[in-house]
Amino acid sequence: MTQESCSHDCGSCQQKCEEAKKPDFSVPANPLSNVRKVIGIVSGKGGVGKSLVTSLLASAMQKRGSQCGILDADITGPSIPKMFGVETLATANESGILPQQSKGGVDMISVNLLVEDKATPVIWRGPAIAGVVKQFWSDVIWSYEDYLFVDMPPGTGDVPLTVFQSLPVDGIIIVTSPQELVSMIVEKALRMAKEMDIPILGIIENMSYIKCPDCGKKIKLFGEGKTSETAAKYGIDFLGEIPLSPELAALCDAGNIEYFSDPFLDRATERLESLK
Numbered sequence: 001m002t003q004e005s006c007s008h009d010c011g012s013c014q015q016k017c018e019e020a021k022k023p024d025f026s027v028p029a030n031p032l033s034n035v036r037k038v039i040g041i042v043s044g045k046g047g048v049g050k051s052l053v054t055s056l057l058a059s060a061m062q063k064r065g066s067q068c069g070i071l072d073a074d075i076t077g078p079s080i081p082k083m084f085g086v087e088t089l090a091t092a093n094e095s096g097i098l099p100q101q102s103k104g105g106v107d108m109i110s111v112n113l114l115v116e117d118k119a120t121p122v123i124w125r126g127p128a129i130a131g132v133v134k135q136f137w138s139d140v141i142w143s144y145e146d147y148l149f150v151d152m153p154p155g156t157g158d159v160p161l162t163v164f165q166s167l168p169v170d171g172i173i174i175v176t177s178p179q180e181l182v183s184m185i186v187e188k189a190l191r192m193a194k195e196m197d198i199p200i201l202g203i204i205e206n207m208s209y210i211k212c213p214d215c216g217k218k219i220k221l222f223g224e225g226k227t228s229e230t231a232a233k234y235g236i237d238f239l240g241e242i243p244l245s246p247e248l249a250a251l252c253d254a255g256n257i258e259y260f261s262d263p264f265l266d267r268a269t270e271r272l273e274s275l276k
């Protein structure tokens with residue numbers, strides 16, 4: 001095709017020319033929303049503590065004076081409201097859906113705040129799930145958030161892709177555990193971030209050790225984690241390690257995650273503050 005006959009419809013064109021535009025899948029935010037930074041929290045697989053890290057980061061930033069919100073994009077396994085002990089359903093007005101707020105002031109939206117019976121499983125196909133995530137951005141009134149954390153479902157499937165294409169994500173934080181094949185996960189995340197043009201802010205290792213209740217010694221249950229080494233290899237900031245802690249588990253179960261205060265995530269909160 002010559003330059004003169006170009007229709008500028010890059011979506012249907014086979015030509016790989018220099019000026020090819022990437023299709024724009026971005027979704028507009030609710031007109032009443034004002035969100036300064038959108039942070040995606042990702043993991044390679046389920047159960048590594050992604051929702052826990054999302055909750056801890058939002059709580060820590062909220063305590064440091066930033067207004068925070070959490071968009072629970074883990075539609076089939078939503079756990080954010082439970083960790084904060086939020087049970088009241090979200091409401092809506094003619095302008096959109098109003099997020100619920102935790103005791104400490106963290107705003108949140110989740111499928112669990114829209115359905116009466118929390119035990120009802122969400123049995124939807126990928127596109128329907130992705131559609132809900134987009135609505136959590138376009139229909140929810142995030143009236144003011146310094147930081148909106150997006151708790152992603154694990155992996156690189158439909159929903160993470162939808163979030164990266166539809167929301168203006170400013171950076172992602174990777175959560176791993178010491179048992180994982182960290183280097184493979186980091187490499188995948190790096191490639192995805194590059195493809196989507198989104199910076200990786202850093203990596204956090206969860207369940208790194210347990211602390212002996214008698215002598216305080218750190219016991220590395222899963223051996224020496226490779227996370228900090230891998231982070232250094234790929235030039236990514238290692239933002240901290242979180243122990244496997246019965247206290248933390250009990251706070252999650254009781255819906256009191258906000259009352260956890262330990263300096264594990266200081267480096268991560270400093271990194272987030274540097275984005276302002």
Ligand SMILES: Nc1ncnc2c1ncn2[C@@H]1O[C@H](COP(=O)(O)OP(=O)(O)OP(=O)(O)O)[C@@H](O)[C@H]1O
Nearest residue numbers: 046047048049050051052077243244245248249252
């Ligand atoms: N460091 C920790 N200490 C104690 N309990 C933990 C810790 N990390 C996670 N847990 C517990 O493990 C469970 C799974 O954590 P979480 O829901 O954060 O994982 P996830 O990666 O978001 O899982 P999924 O992706 O499957 O939703 C939670 O019940 C949480 O209380």
